[in-house]
Amino acid sequence: MNTEKDDQGLPAEGRNSLRGRRCLVFLLAVPLLLFLLSVVALVLSLTLLKPRDPTVSVASATLSGISPQVTLFPVLKIELNVTLNIILLIHNRNHFSFRHGPGKSIVLYRGGQVGEAELLPGEIPARKSAEMPCRLMLEVDKVMAEDVASLVRDVLGGEVVVKSRTSIPGRVRLWKVLRRHVVATSECQYTIGVPAMTIQSQDCKYETKF
Template sequence: MTENSDHLTKPNKRKRSCLIAIGVVLFLILLLFIIALILALTVFKTKQPRTQILSASVDGVAPRISFPAVQIELNITLDLMILVENRNHASFKHGTGKTFLLYQGNQVGDADLYPGFIPARGNSTLPCRLTLQADRLANNMSNLISDVLGGEFVLETRTRIPGRVTLLGFIKKHAVAVSECQLTIGFPDMTVKRQVCKSKAKL
C-alpha cells in the first residue's frame, strides 16, 4: 500500500513542478510585456520631430523697378539652413523632403531636401536653396509692386520631411515633420528682416 502511494505521489509532484514552471514562465512573460508597455508609453513614446529654420539669407539680384510703366524684374534666391531635431530615444530615418516657396498663398518655387538618418536624441542640418520663379508671379504682380514700394514683401516656406522612427530596433512608426515659416524681405537692401516659424508632425 505504501509503495502504491509513493508511485502515485511522484507523478503528482512532477505535475505540480511543471505547473509551477509554466506559471513562472507566464509570469515572466507578463512582467516583460508590462515593462515594455510602460517603456513604450513613457521613455520610448514617439515624439514629434521638430524642424526650424536656423538661418535665412537672400542671394541674387535685387528687384529692379522701371518707369514710367511700373515693372519689376526679379532674380531672388533664398538660402535656408533647416534644422531637423529628433527628440526620440530612437533613430529617425527620413526620405527626400520638399520645401515650397509661396507668395500670398501661391507657389512660386520649390526645392528638394536630401534624405538622411538622425540618431536618437540627435539633430541634422539640411541646406535648402529656393529660387523664386518670376513667371509664377504674374497673377500677383500688382500686389508685389505695392509691397515692394512699401519697403518689404513677405514670402512663405512650407517644408515636409517624411520618415520613420524605429523603436527597440524593430518597431517602426511613420512620421512626417512639417514646418511653415513667414519671411519678411526688406527692399531695397534685400535682407531678411523677420522670420516667424512653427513646426508640427503627423504620426
C-alpha cells in the same frame, strides 16, 4: 543530488505530495513570469521604445541676390533676383534612427508659388540632429498676373512678405522590424526689407503629421 532516487525512497503518499507541490510552484511561477515580462514590455513601450515625432525647424534664414527694382516708364518692369537661404534643423528624438526621403520646400507670394527647392534624402542617428540647407529662388515670372500690381506696391513700399512651406517625409525604424511613417512640416512667413535686403521679421509654425 539524485532527486528521482530520493523520490523513489519516499512512500507513495509522500511522492504524490512532493509532486503536487512542484506542480503548484510551476503553475504559480509561469503566470508570475508572464506578468513580469508584460510589465517590462509596458515600461519599455512607454519610455525607451515609444516613438517620438521627429521635428523640423528653421535654424537660420538669410537673403542673397540683388534688391528688387521697379521701372515704371516707359514700360512697367520688375527686376527680382532674390534667393532665400534657409538652414533647416531636423531633430530625431527617438532612440532609433530616422530615415527621411526626398523633401520639398516652396516659397509663396500672396498664396501663389513663386519658387521651389528639392531636399535630399538622408538618415539621422538616434537622439541626434542634422542641418539641411535649402535655397529658394524667387522667380518673378511665376507671380500671378493679378498679383503683379501688389508686388509693385510692396517693393515701392519697402516690404515684401513671402511664405515658405517645407515637407519632409520619413520613417522611424525600430530594430529594422517596426516602422512608423511621419511627415515633418514647417511653415514660415518672412518680411523682406527693400532695398536693404534683410529679413525684418520671421514667424514659423512646426508640425508632424502621420
